[in-house]
Structures are given as C-alpha cells and as structure tokens.
Amino acid sequence: MKKKYMNIYDDITYKIKSEEYQSGDILPSEHDLLSQYNTSRETIRKALNLLSEHGYIQKIQGKGSVVLDVNKVSFPISGLVSFKELSEKINSPISTNVITFQETTTDKQLKNKLELPSPEKIWEISRVREIEGEKTILDKDFILKNVAPTLTKEIAAVSIYQYIEETRGLTISFAKKEITVEEPTREDRDVLDMEDFSSIVVVKNYVYLEDTTLFQYTESRHRPDKFKFVDFARRNR
Amino acid sequence: MKKKYMNIYDDITYKIKSEEYQSGDILPSEHDLLSQYNTSRETIRKALNLLSEHGYIQKIQGKGSVVLDVNKVSFPISGLVSFKELSEKINSPISTNVITFQETTTDKQLKNKLELPSPEKIWEISRVREIEGEKTILDKDFILKNVAPTLTKEIAAVSIYQYIEETRGLTISFAKKEITVEEPTREDRDVLDMEDFSSIVVVKNYVYLEDTTLFQYTESRHRPDKFKFVDFARRNR
C-alpha cells in the first residue's frame, strides 16, 4: 500500500503540470479535498504541505491554497540529485568519461575530506561530464569502500547513486553542500574544455546515509558559463 | 499563546546547541517526549520534522532520532535571509552604502525583471556592501513602490526587509533564487574592489509576498573570492 498523502501529492502535482489547476487558481478547500480523496484532513494537509515546500502552492489562511506558476519555479536543482537524474530532466546529449578509478585509504589521501578517525579504504574516482560535445564538469569522488565494495569503472560511468541505492539497498539521506568559485587548477585545464575561462565553480558535497554515516565526499567542478543553480526558498522566521 | 510545536522545536534546538544533546546521541523517544512536554504525539512529530528539515536530527525508523553534528551543518544560507540578518550571524565589520536611489516605472526599465503587465512605479536601488573594508557585494534592487511607498535612502541603508515586514506589516513568503557566474560589467569594476578578478557571482532573487505577488527583484553581485553558499539538502524521491 503506497502512502496515501503521496498519492494525493502526485495527483495534485500532475493536475498542476497538466494545467487542470492553473497558476493563480485556488485549490479546492481542504474540506473538499478530504471528501474528494476519501481521507482525513491531516492526510490532506500532509500532501498540501509537501506541495508548499516544493513551491507548487502558497497557502493563505482564511482564503485557500493558491497555485503558483510552475514555470517560474522551473526545476530546482536543490535537494539531492545525482548527475544521472539531472541529465534525465534536461534534454541535452551528455556523456560521462571515467578518467581515474583507484583504491586508496583515508590516511594516504592528504587532501582527504572524509574526516574519519581510523584509516579506511576508499575509492577515488574522477569523471568528466560532457554536455553537447563540451567537457564542462569534472567530478572528483571519494567513497567509502565498505559502502560500495563491488563498485567498478563501468558502474561509475553510469550512476554510482543508482548502484548504492538499488544494488546495495542503502538509502542516501542528506548532504551538506557548499558552492564557491575558485581558480582553475592545472587538472581542470587539462581535462576540461576551459577555453579562456579563468574561474571554476566548485560544488562540494558531503553525503550521508540514513544511519548518519558520511560515505562520500564529492567535488563537482563546473565551467562557469555552464553553471546554474536554481532554488526555491521559503522564508522561515 | 505561542505555537506548542515551535516551543518544543526551540527547546530541543537549544539543548542541541548547548550540547545537552550531543552529536550522535539518540533523542528521547517520541513517547517520552510527549509526556515530557505534556502534549500529543503529532505535535511532537511536527517539532521533530522541523528539526529534521533543518538538519539537526536524522530520524531512523525503529531506532530513534539521532542528533547530527551541528557544526558540520553550520548555518546554511539557504532559505530567505536578508543581508542584515546574515551580517548579524557573522562577526565581521560590515557597512552598506546606497549609491543610487531613484523612482522609475516598469516600462521605462528596459532590463526590467519584474515581469508585470501594466506600467507600475518601482524603486530602483543600488547598494554596495563593504566587508572588512573591502567593497565586495553590489546589490541591485527593484521594488514595487506600492509595497514600500515611504521607502527612503536611509531605510535602504539599514534593512529594506525589516521596513517591509515591521513597518509595513507585510509577510515576505518565498523566493526563486538563481546562482550563476558572469563576466564583470563596467559598473561592477567601478563600484567594487574587483582587483584582478575576472568573474562575478550573480545571485538573482525573485521575491514574493504571502499573497503571491512578486514585489522585488534583486541581483546580488559578489566578488568570487568572497562568495560562499552553504546548504543542507535532503534526498527526496
């Protein structure tokens, strides 16, 4: 049995995307929805709160839930999304080239960002992402080997997240993300089509599993002209 | 009467920050908490869900709520935060200098981003933010005049958000945010201490009130070396 509030959420997002509910419209009241979906009010409210968090609606007390412009919200790249998932949303020819794939340990790794106490075996992987024929992103991954023991170069070329979640049955849960702009390194210039660009956007990701263990540090290095981060934010005071 | 789940949220965040609950600890179970705070389970769960969203805890079914490392989460700049609120969190000497403050209309404004139908009066404001003696951020604001009719240059030097929320009694609700890296304009070079930097981080903000009206477009232009965006993200599938 799927979660009821998720079904309702999916149904309403579908109706918003297909413009059955249009931008500026007021959704049926919670009372109407609970009889429409034959459920209780708290369940409807769980679905509506999700819609609100994701920028589909704005709730106004005493009035109702206003549908927002789904095009203006576009697709936020916030949340935790793997490159493969992202590339499925956009419609550009993309490819991944694994340039290094090796085993090392946390203590040998000087610029190690997986701040771990005991020396642990890790995978060190570098991948270049090519979009529309241009090498624009360099991904440098450090992954705990015991989380992904049978990882191969071939899997890394497709999707490491998919392997961890589907093959290994683990749940990737949350991440701390940091965006800065730095000077390109020699490596950046060597493996990317850097043209005349003199800066590089660095997205550092510390990724955790459901049991709160840090299992991956990723540095995504983007050519500045191809970088865009979109987010939907609510003000909370 | 303040919201009960907010009081519980505040109490638990306080206990986490003061290390009464330490990183790695398991919070008292929901059942314990509901008797401790003399409330119902759903109310406890509202508080815990907020803690989870904001990166304070990780809930694990069957086990409990694990306290996360509040230092690693640090203070995300996600959400909607004004420069004044931000500067109060960091401890650097900062100042704001209003360089232009003028009235215009949406139709006269060619590079107008407040996509509005009829010609409306707007404020056009440019402010330079100085951090530790260096001019590093240029904020260009376009604000609907009817939302902020009595705005002055003096208010703009302090906090426009404070004026709108406290003086005008309006609620700023959500925003679409976009981060890109661009070439510095002549203006950037003129008003900022750009040194030799050849790129500028542009944060575009479309800000909406509670009634879903777009009232402000802001472009925050940061010197690349001083820019850092930190976020906490949960994976939702």
Added chain:
DNA sequence: AAGTGGTCTAGACCACCCA
C-alpha cells in the same frame, strides 16, 4: 456568519530494529 486554513488531541494500526 460562514468558510477557510492552523493547531492540537487521543487513539489506532503498521513497518522496522534489536535483544
């Protein structure tokens, strides 16, 4: 006054983890 969303309650059943 009627209708809307915001909060809170007391209880139920289920899925998951661990001893």
Added chain:
DNA sequence: GGGTGGTCTAGACCACTTT
C-alpha cells in the same frame, strides 16, 4: 516481543478572510 518511528483517523477549537 517490545520499543521505535510512519501513517492515518475523527474530532475539536482557534485565527483569519470574505460576504
């Protein structure tokens, strides 16, 4: 099997907006 969190229910009262 006992304890944990995840979902769902039916009802209540309140704050706010509109008529």
